[in-house]
Amino acid sequence: MSGSRSAVWDRASASWPGRAVIGLIVPALLGVVWLITAQKGWLPDQLLPSPVAVWQALVDTATSGDLWTNSLISVTRVGEGFAIGAALGLILGTVLGLSRRARELVDPLFLLLAQVPPLGLIPLAILALGIDEAMKVAVIAWASFIPVVLNVKQGVGDVPQSLQELAEVLTFGPWYALTRVVLPAAVPPIFTGLREGLANAWQTMVAAELFASTEGLGYMLALGRQLFQFDMVLAVVLVLGVVGLAVNGTLALVERRLLRWQGQAA
Amino acid sequence: MSWITLTRARPARSLWPVVRRSVLGLALPALLLVVWQGICVARLLPLYILPSPVAVIARFATELSGGQFGTDVLASLARVLKGFFLGSAAGLSFGVLLGLSRWAERLLAPLFLAYRQIALFAWVPLLSMWFGGGETGKIAFVTLSAFAPVVVNTWRAIRAIPDSLNELGAVLTFDRLDQISLIALPGALPGIVTGVRSALIYAWLATVGAELFLDIAPGMGGRLNEGRDKFEIDLMLVALFVLTGLGLVFSQTAALIERRLVTWRLG
Numbered sequence: 001m002s003g004s005r006s007a008v009w010d011r012a013s014a015s016w017p018g019r020a021v022i023g024l025i026v027p028a029l030l031g032v033v034w035l036i037t038a039q040k041g042w043l044p045d046q047l048l049p050s051p052v053a054v055w056q057a058l059v060d061t062a063t064s065g066d067l068w069t070n071s072l073i074s075v076t077r078v079g080e081g082f083a084i085g086a087a088l089g090l091i092l093g094t095v096l097g098l099s100r101r102a103r104e105l106v107d108p109l110f111l112l113l114a115q116v117p118p119l120g121l122i123p124l125a126i127l128a129l130g131i132d133e134a135m136k137v138a139v140i141a142w143a144s145f146i147p148v149v150l151n152v153k154q155g156v157g158d159v160p161q162s163l164q165e166l167a168e169v170l171t172f173g174p175w176y177a178l179t180r181v182v183l184p185a186a187v188p189p190i191f192t193g194l195r196e197g198l199a200n201a202w203q204t205m206v207a208a209e210l211f212a213s214t215e216g217l218g219y220m221l222a223l224g225r226q227l228f229q230f231d232m233v234l235a236v237v238l239v240l241g242v243v244g245l246a247v248n249g250t251l252a253l254v255e256r257r258l259l260r261w262q263g264q265a266a
Numbered sequence: 267m268s269w270i271t272l273t274r275a276r277p278a279r280s281l282w283p284v285v286r287r288s289v290l291g292l293a294l295p296a297l298l299l300v301v302w303q304g305i306c307v308a309r310l311l312p313l314y315i316l317p318s319p320v321a322v323i324a325r326f327a328t329e330l331s332g333g334q335f336g337t338d339v340l341a342s343l344a345r346v347l348k349g350f351f352l353g354s355a356a357g358l359s360f361g362v363l364l365g366l367s368r369w370a371e372r373l374l375a376p377l378f379l380a381y382r383q384i385a386l387f388a389w390v391p392l393l394s395m396w397f398g399g400g401e402t403g404k405i406a407f408v409t410l411s412a413f414a415p416v417v418v419n420t421w422r423a424i425r426a427i428p429d430s431l432n433e434l435g436a437v438l439t440f441d442r443l444d445q446i447s448l449i450a451l452p453g454a455l456p457g458i459v460t461g462v463r464s465a466l467i468y469a470w471l472a473t474v475g476a477e478l479f480l481d482i483a484p485g486m487g488g489r490l491n492e493g494r495d496k497f498e499i500d501l502m503l504v505a506l507f508v509l510t511g512l513g514l515v516f517s518q519t520a521a522l523i524e525r526r527l528v529t530w531r532l533g
Contacts, residue, residue, distance in 0.1 A: 023376030030377075047396065101290075108291035109298075115513040117474045120487070120506050123494040127315075127502075206385040207475060218387070225391035233391045241383040248383070 046228055053231040054238070061235065066220070071239060074205055074216040077133070081140025082201040086194055089145045093152025093193070094178070097186075103153075114150065118143040118204050122211050131212045136205070143204035144197035151193025155186035191255045198251060202244060217243075317500040325500040326507070339508065341484040342473055345401075346516075349408020350469040354462050357413045361420025361461070366442075366450060371421075382414055386472065390479050399481035404473075407480075411472035412465035416458070423457020424450050456528050463520040470516050474509060486512070 031051065037043055038050030045053070061067040095102050096110075121139055129135040159182050167177035183190070209218020217236055224232035299319050305311055306318035313321070329335045363370045364378070389410055397403035427450065435449045451458070477487025486509050493502035 019372055022372040026373050026377050027380075104287055104290040105294055109294045112295075112510065112514070115517065116506065116510045117471055117513060119471065119474050119478060120490055120509050123478070123490050124499070124502050124506065127494065127497070127499060203385050203387060206387040207479075210387055210390060210479060221388060221391045225394065228395075230395060233395070237384055237388045237392065240385050240388045241380065244383040244385060245380075 046230060049231040049234065054234045057229070057231040057235040058238065061220070061232065067239065070216050070220050071243065074209065074218065075243065077136050077140060077209075077216065078198075078201045078205045081137045081205070082144045082198055084137065085141035085144035085201065086148050086197050088141070089148025089193070089197065090152055090190070092145075093149040093190075094156050094183070096149065096153040097156025097159075098178075098182070103157075110149065114146045118200070119207050119211075122208055126212055136208045136213070139208050140201045140204050143200040147196035147200060148190075148193040151189045151196065152186070155189025155193070156182055158189070159185045187258055191251075191258070195248075195251055195255075198247065202247065206240065314497070315499065317503070322500050322503045322507075326504045329501075329504060335508070337484050338486050338489055339512070342477065342486045342512070345404055345408055345476065345485065346469050346473040349405045349472065350412045350466055352405070353409040353412025353469065354416045354465050356409070357416025357461070357465065358420055358458065360413075361417040361458075362424065362446060362450060364417065364421040365424025365454070366445070378414075378417065382418075386411055386468070387475060387479075390475065394480055401483070404476035404480050404483075407476045408469050408472045411468040415464040415468055416461040419457045419461025419464070420454060423454035423461075426457070427453040459524045459527050463524050466516055466520045467513075470513055 034048070034051055037048065038052070058067070092106075092110075096106060118139055121142060122135075125135045125139050129138060163181055163185055164177070167181045172180065205216070206218045206221070209216040210222050211218075213219040213222070217240055220236045221233055224230065224236065302316075303319050306313060306316060306321075317325075360374075360378075364375060365371075389407060393406050393410070394403045397406045431449055431453060432445075435445050440448060473485075474487045477483070477485040478491060482488050482491065486505050489505040490502055490509070493499065493505060
């Protein structure tokens with residue numbers, strides 16, 4: 001986003017530390033307004049608890065250990081579901097990208113199934129698998145599977161013919177050609193798929209836990225809503241944001257690592 | 267993407283590839299249906315766990331003739347469209363602001379990026395407390411879901427408009443409105459359309475979520491819940507098929523509009 005392009009309406013120039021401070025102005029202002037609103041009691045606590053109460057809820061759940069156990073449970077669910085969904089998605093996506101026959105056979109069914117809303121699967125999965133781990137992991141896996149297949153299929157299918165011919169000329173075996181030529185060339189779209197898959201897994205985890213769960217961050221949200229503990233709901237929302245940021249950041253870092261060689265080539 | 271395949275397919279002028287493709291494409295779904303019906307006929311699973319495809323189709327027909335389905339579909343459609351329009355309009359304005367004004371970007375972008383880290387469904391408890399679990403809460407949630415994708419894509423696309431175009435505007439002494447309507451919006455159109463397209467998909471997802479999580483009201487998600495509560499799997503499957511079908515219509519329409527608009531711009 002940070003572009004060399006200049007903005008049209010104004011040409012504010014600021015060095016980096018200045019920019020970071022500017023970015024904090026509005027959040028700080030909102031925080032002050034929030035604090036004053038709570039102090040003066042302009043809004044009832046059920047609508048907007050004070051920042052102090054939210055902080056207190058954060059500290060309480062952290063010291064009692066609830067926050068850590070529930071975060072760990074949620075992250076584990078996302079990890080398991082994403083690992084299964086992404087692995088299967090990579091396999092199916094690669095097969096579909098490589099073989100036209102497979103595409104003709106599977107694509108229509110797959111594109112239809114891709115439209116099934118993962119959330120809609122939750123009630124059905126509950127009846128089929130119960131409300132325990134298996135249901136949540138299955139729904140999360142499904143949600144991450146779809147974008148991985150779509151992007152890997154596209155990426156592998158778009159690998160230039162010339163590269164594949166090169167692999168043939170060099171008499172690479174099919175496995176060697178796949179792992180050394182085709183897949184590395186398709187790394188950017190594969191990563192797009194993994195990133196979308198992880199984002200979907202994360203969203204679906206929250207939804208599944210909100211819907212039917214006795215543990216996890218989504219459960220804490222649902223519980224806070226039922227008990228009208230708005231401070232706890234806001235605290236969990238904050239935690240969800242921070243964990244989401246950490247996960248995205250890690251993935252972006254891995255992607256940059258894996259793509260370093262391409263940057264040099266180009 | 268797809269006009270490439272179109273132009274490639276045209277010179278053949280033979281029906282055979284089309285026939286071949288549809289036969290191959292239908293083979294797997296047909297096989298699955300046969301296996302499914304076979305399982306039911308052989309009673310490998312109790313029928314209340316896995317109703318037969320024929321039973322599901324029969325249920326679909328009853329629901330259709332019963333007349334309630336129409337109401338449900340319309341209620342869901344009304345929600346998704348209201349939220350989608352509100353969210354994209356707000357997202358477009360905010361995206362234009364971030365794209366055109368560097369001060370707005372510096373002041374507001376960090377907050378917006380932080381907001382984007384929060385999982386969409388984490389807003390459900392908050393919004394239901396603020397707006398209630400009824401229609402307002404549902405539409406607020408759908409609106410929120412459509413907002414972010416339009417902002418991101420509009421903002422990015424306006425930023426990517428070449429400097430020369432903006433300078434042209436300056437030379438022609440455009441005022442701010444002209445700058446928006448003559449340069450920023452047309453120049454950023456492909457990006458905006460991409461944003462609107464994904465907003466429509468998110469809005470649909472959010473509608474299903476709102477109907478599942480918030481108060482019971484007419485709507486396809488509500489029927490899904492009803493099927494779960496009454497343990498009527500045939501109803502759940504019908505509801506899921508209808509949701510899928512509507513999702514398909516949405517994504518196809520959005521893709522079509524995107525193609526139209528972008529071709530118009532190129533042509």
